[in-house]
Amino acid sequence: MARQSADERRDQLVEAAIRVMISDGVAKATTRAIVGEAGLPLGAFHYCFRSKRELLHSVIERIMLRSLAFAPAAAPEGADARDLIRSTLHAYWEGIRARPAEHLVTYELTQYAMREPGLADVARRQYQHYLQANIDHLTAVADLANIRWTVEIPVLARVGLSFLDGLTLNWLIDRDDAQALAALDTYADHLISVAAPGSVHGAAPVPGH
Structure with missing residues (x-):
């Protein structure tokens, strides 16, 4: 061997x-x-x-890389900003639906890390990963759609994280695909409501970047 x-x-x-x-x-x-x-x-x-903590960080990163990263989906030619936002969110959601057991583990990991002495940083880094994925998603969509966000990107990313995190947990419980997609489209409409024509490069900088 x-x-x-x-x-x-x-x-x-x-x-x-x-x-x-x-x-x-x-x-x-x-x-x-x-x-x-x-x-x-x-x-x-x-x-x-070096430790179980290091392994848990690697587990979170692995699940993130294959399921939670936003990848701008191919929108139809001539698609407007809402279509682009909607198609990207739907592509992200398919990643959630493809690996429900792994996502259930992420919620358990959070609770476990917060209760276990010395592992609180695992939960903090887990949600830092999620927040950064939302920041990257908003920045990429704004570039592709030639829009800018009228809300500071870190704040808007935190709103998105809270919504998507709750939606995922709710779906893991009831598996109601129709309601989940309807909620996702409502979130897309919210994003459009805080978008304006123009380049993302004029948006507020992300702290620490």
Whole structure:
């Protein structure tokens, strides 16, 4: 068997951790359970991660990268700003619908991190990731649609995060696709209501950037 690199083993352990969390819950995702799921020796964990905290950060980043990042969808030629915003949000929502079990894990991760001594920074960084994804989304949409936001981007991003986070949890509970999409379109209308013609480059800067 070919020798695996540290990156390959890290990848195996992150995916194994996600599977264990989905099947057994975050609290039961012990180091031993994770390496067992990955088919690796216990020492592999400590070789790849300095702590369980570091692993949890990697789990959040992995779920973010494949499901939560906004990717501007291809809108029909001649589409206006609302169509562009709507198509992007719908593409994002398909990522949520494609991996419901993983998103359920993210809510459990938040609660677990906030209650577990020494892990509060995991929850903070988790929501910093989400907030930055919303900031990037708003900036990209404004560039593509040649609009500017009349609300400061960090504030508007926080509104979007609160809405999408609540909508996702609500959908995970009731799985009402029609109502979720209707709510998403209402949010698109709200974004249009705070958009004006012009370049995003004239918008308020993002703190810390």
